[in-house]
Amino acid sequence: MITGSINPIRQATLPLSIQDETSGQFVDFNMVVDTGFSGDVQLPIDDIIRLNLPFVDRGYSQLADGRMAGSDVYGATVLWFGNSVLVNVIAAESPILLIGAKLLWGYVTHIEWQFGGRVSVEPIPRPEPE
Numbered sequence: 317m318i319t320g321s322i323n324p325i326r327q328a329t330l331p332l333s334i335q336d337e338t339s340g341q342f343v344d345f346n347m348v349v350d351t352g353f354s355g356d357v358q359l360p361i362d363d364i365i366r367l368n369l370p371f372v373d374r375g376y377s378q379l380a381d382g383r384m385a386g387s388d389v390y391g392a393t394v395l396w397f398g399n400s401v402l403v404n405v406i407a408a409e410s411p412i413l414l415i416g417a418k419l420l421w422g423y424v425t426h427i428e429w430q431f432g433g434r435v436s437v438e439p440i441p442r443p444e445p446e
Contacts (some may be wrong), residue, residue: 318397320346320435328427328435330415332357335393335400337368342395345413349425349435352380353416356403357392360411364390369405377406394419397439 320330328349333342334357347357355377359367369390376386388407393400396419403419426436 317436317438319437320349322427322429322431322433322435324431326429326431330435330437332415333395334359334367334405336366337370343367347413347415349420349427350414351417351420351425353414354418355406355416356419357394357416358406358408358410358412358414360413361388361407361409363413364405364407367392372404375404375406 318330320328323329329346330349332345332347334345335342345359345363350358369392371388372391373389374386375389376384379385390405390407392403392405394403395401408414420437422440423437424440426434426438428434
């Protein structure tokens with residue numbers, strides 16, 4: 317289980333470790349859970365540069381207001397439930413760090429909506445084979 321909390325501005329947050337491509341060390345971030353974001357991870361461009369993440373592609377996303385926006389996509393390795401997982405990172409001008417629905421897919425997300433409330437993610441239980 318991965319656990320986080322509700323921050324003082326009512327955002328559900330979770331920790332995420334992202335590998336620095338230069339040093340190989342993992343750097344810890346506190347990410348906002350955004351189920352409206354269908355990607356893996358969004359980071360400010362300054363963090364992407366600091367981690368020396370490799371450019372992958374140029375992508376396009378539909379914004380909440382329906383407009384389409386282009387953004388650069390980078391590759392990263394994150395620690396997710398003790399495993400190194402390759403993810404796409406969307407570059408953003410915004411300082412907000414996001415975990416999106418793609419990384420959360422296949423997991424149960426539990427959020428206690430109160431100040432300091434607990435946020436947790438765990439694998440969806442799978443039935444035992446008969």
